[in-house]
Amino acid sequence: MSELVNQARGLINAASAAIAAITREPPSAPTVMLARIIVSEAKKQRPNDAAIQSSDLEATIPDWNNISAAMNVIVRTLG
Numbered sequence: 001m002s003e004l005v006n007q008a009r010g011l012i013n014a015a016s017a018a019i020a021a022i023t024r025e026p027p028s029a030p031t032v033m034l035a036r037i038i039v040s041e042a043k044k045q046r047p048n049d050a051a052i053q054s055s056d057l058e059a060t061i062p063d064w065n066n067i068s069a070a071m072n073v074i075v076r077t078l079g
Helices: 003-020 029-045 048-054 065-078
Strands: none
Touching: 003 029, 003 065, 029 048, 029 065, 048 065
16 A cells, blocks of 8 residues: 555544544644645546546645545545
8 A cells, every 4th residue: 555545544534533523623734735745646646537636625725524535535546
């Protein structure tokens, strides 16, 4: 399993915990940066995959649900 998939799974776990806690705290800046890097690397690895290419965490500050959804696409596609 690739390191990218392992990192994505870690973010899924963090997002799930935050969502379950009904936290109002947004993801930290380092978490958002990591999620964006993972999406960027996945896009490089699968340039023809529509699901990965449509993942976009750049437009706004993503919430935990956005991060979780993007990481789930990556895990399902690359895992």
